[in-house]
Amino acid sequence: MTDTAALDIARRYFEAWSGGEFDRAMELVAADITCHSPAGLVVGAEAFRAFMGPFAGMAQSTSLLAAYGDRVNAVLVYNTATPAVPEAPGAEWHRIADGRIAELRIIFDRLPFDLARRGQDS
Known part of the structure; x- marks a missing residue:
């Protein structure tokens, strides 16, 4: 594994789901993934x-603002x-095991989505 193996996998996952290829993104997800989400x-x-x-x-569009990582x-x-x-900013932490995303923590502000559901501006 390279020193940036986890970053490489996380970026491939991001590029796939944000590019409309969710099935390809799922190929990088472990069968027993644990995801910590705001929900x-x-x-x-x-x-x-x-x-x-x-x-x-x-998702209509995405822009990657920063990406950091190591082997894991x-x-x-x-x-x-x-x-x-x-505009929905988010962050994700990925832990990679055996070449797949084994654990993922998603962080984002739910308030703009809640306001949109109620028909209010953020």
């Missing part, structure tokens, strides 16, 4: 697909535009 704990690839797939599907850990900071929220 709660998501365990297993199928549960993760059900959680992340709808968000990936509504990676951190990505990005912005996503959706039909409901024109």
